[in-house]
Amino acid sequence: xxxxxxxxxxxxxxxxxxxxxxxxxxxxxxxxxxxxxxxxxxxxxxxxxxxxxxxxxxxxxxxxxxxxxxxxxxxxxxxxxxxxxxxxxxxxxxxxxxxxxxxxxxxxxxxxxxxxxxxxxxxxxxxxxxxxxxxxxxxxxxxxxxxxxxxxxxxxxxxxxxxxx
Numbered sequence: 001x002x003x004x005x006x007x008x009x010x011x012x013x014x015x016x017x018x019x020x021x022x023x024x025x026x027x028x029x030x031x032x033x034x035x036x037x038x039x040x041x042x043x044x045x046x047x048x049x050x051x052x053x054x055x056x057x058x059x060x061x062x063x064x065x066x067x068x069x070x071x072x073x074x075x076x077x078x079x080x081x082x083x084x085x086x087x088x089x090x091x092x093x094x095x096x097x098x099x100x101x102x103x104x105x106x107x108x109x110x111x112x113x114x115x116x117x118x119x120x121x122x123x124x125x126x127x128x129x130x131x132x133x134x135x136x137x138x139x140x141x142x143x144x145x146x147x148x149x150x151x152x153x154x155x156x157x158x159x160x161x162x163x164x165x
Contacts, residue, residue: 001129004101008138011149016137023132024096026060033135038124041116043098044069045087046079051112053090054079057100057127058116062159072157073114092130099128100143101136103152113147117156 008015020032026042033040040060046069047053054073058064070077084095090110091102103113119125125143129136138146147154 001131001134004104004129004136007104007146007149008142011142011145013138013142013146015142017129018126018135018137019133020135021133022096029132029135030060033126036126036135036137038126038137039119039122039140040126041100041119043100043128045082045091045098047082047086048077048079051075051077053082053086053111054114055091055098055100055102055111056114056116056157057119058157058159059118062116062118064159068159069157072159073112073155094131096132097128097130099130100147101127101130103147103150105130106150106152109151111152112155113152114155114157117158118160120156 018033018036023029041057042060044056044064070079087093090106092105093102100113103111119140122140124137125140126135126137
């Protein structure tokens with residue numbers, strides 16, 4: 001996490017860090033951050049045979065059904081969950097610690113970063129700082145700047161719509 005906070009400092013970002021026991025699920029995390037201001041998120045690290053890796057950060061209650069996610073990404077993508085070995089080699093985070101901040105570790109630009117468009121409705125967002133024993137609150141604007149500073153453009157996905165359109 002120190003590399004993330006150093007990058008925040010370099011970029012002039014303000015943040016709040018909330019320490020809590022290790023959490024492996026959104027439900028577990030919510031026990032510790034439910035009262036905190038900002039978009040609560042869940043993260044999926046996905047792989048497609050043709051298009052490579054995708055990191056999806058969505059609102060904790062968004063529809064992340066693979067059929068809908070595939071449709072929103074487009075281009076014939078058929079994502080499935082990437083394995084733990086890929087998570088560790090590409091994002092350099094352990095299981096349960098996926099976060100959009102992990103693009104910091106993707107220096108080879110192997111990952112397409114996708115964010116739920118619903119996040120833009122919030123001023124702040126809550127994400128892990130490369131491990132699951134804390135949650136960091138930053139502004140959505142700063143999260144976007146952070147990702148761009150790490151050479152990752154964001155693909156915004158509308159996950160609020162139903163599959164039937």
